[in-house]
Amino acid sequence: MDRTMSHQYRTIDVPVEGGALRAGVWNPTDAATGAPTVLLVHGVTASHLAWPFVVDRLPGVRVIAPDLRGRGRSNGVEGSAGMAAHASDLAALLGALGIEQTVVVGHSMGGFVSVVFAHLHPERVSRLLLVDGGLPLDVPAGLSTDELVAGILGPTAARLSMRFADAGAYLDFWRQHPAFTGAWTPELERYLAYDLVDDGAGAFRPATSYATTADDTLDMNTGSALPAALAGLQHPTRLITVPRGLQNEPPGLYAPEHLDRLLAQYPGVDHERIDGFNHYTIVMSPAGADVVSAAVREELSAVPTR
Template identity: 85%
Template sequence: MDRTVSHDYREIDVPVDGGSLHVGVWDAPHAGADTPTVLLVHGVTASHLAWPFVVERLPGVRVVAPDLRGRGRSNGIEGAAGMAAHAGDLAAVLDALGIEHTLVVGHSMGAFVSVVFAHLHPERVARLVLVDGGLPLDVPAGLSTDELVAGILGPTAARLSMRFASPAEYLDFWRAHPAFAGAWTPELERYLAYDLVPDGDGAFRPATSYATTADDTVDMNTGTALPDALAGLRHPTRLLTVPRGLQDEPPGLYAPEHLERLLGEYPGVRHERIDGFNHYTIVMSPAGADVVSAVVRQELAAT
């Protein structure tokens, strides 16, 4: 469990097609009818515990963040994933909590899910904040599933097939990760430990399966849900990108030339390049969360 100074944290399970979606809820103390709400949607192999840095910088705001199907404690849901399935799950979460519409913030794959959610359930979304994701990636056509996953996620995908003798061994694996050099925190340790589940043979594995990751990666890059959603984009949308990627490598997920083409194609998207961060630390570090939470507060004020 995680509890921030500014919020009361609880966990709920929401029935969805194929099983139960696990959701973290950070309630603002003394909340009333006018308390704003933000729905946070994590990345492709992450969980709701990617968000505590951002949450603690949003006092007075109710924050809702699910483990997407196939991830975290939602990894037992049966049936296919994909952007539309995730969008349906988000609608079920809002229904369960009695939330009519809300600001939606998505990171990485969560940004793609958020765009599709806004398209399929437009009345539920007030505004969108996309953090290093949500617009098409620059990937060659004709790649096989494995080639596509490896090309986008690299070692992140390979990790899903690894086994670890203990949580401590898993943490040691991540300590050597270039994205978190100088950015290791207790919150990050809790997030990583939460990711582990028993493999049935006395060891541990990441909660997200490779098959689920592959299905989602193919859908968000070659399926019709995302282009259809972007073609019909009507919600105020703000995109934050960073100059370094999943391995802390330049130019990140969106090379400048590719991003310039995208912004020309989708002129309604307001873009900001945030220097000094990689794909992970823009959300999972104190300094990155300072930036993201400030944008969230601005978008809440505009709602």
């Protein structure tokens, strides 16, 4: 168990269909029994270690964050992915920890997972906070799976097929990434190094497989789970978007015109656009985590006392 200024951190493995789901648990060091809990759900090729910046800004709050199936140390979970499968895994995780209901925060694909989780397991969710994800992306119809993945993720998807000699080579690769110019930190290095697994041939590869990424990308853009969940949205839902995307490029995942259409279609979603960040740094930088953690605290304060 590791200790930070505000939390004690440990990992757990929870049985799910097809294997064991790894999750990080951060228990507050200065809170009495009954501390509020928040569930944090990462993006399409990330892991639970995307969240430490946010966790450090939530003293007194218990934080749970999984490696979604097919990612991190959950990359050995067998079977298909997709939003419904991830939702079932989240329910199993909360059940194993004895958590009846919680605020759920989803970043990127984690936002889509969170919306579907709230739909399939409504009793488990009090409120939703979506960070640059969760509402449909503006993608053309009729694309093949590979075209869809390339169009949305670009070099992020290409990286999954690359091999690296060691963690140092992987970090050198990421240092050139435009999203992290001026935002390189030890926490980011730890997150990136955790992503590597042995490829069995003397090199290392990202833990997330291309096949898993393709399955999830296809499901969240063309599957039935997300439209059904959004049509039945019943939980208070807040969406934060940023003006730059995965390569630090404007206009980001949600161009203003597309976002306006979505907000008109889903008037129950409370939206705010935060300038100065890209898709990564809104979560994985000190300033971005300030924004997200403040929003988490506001959502926790809005949960009725049970």
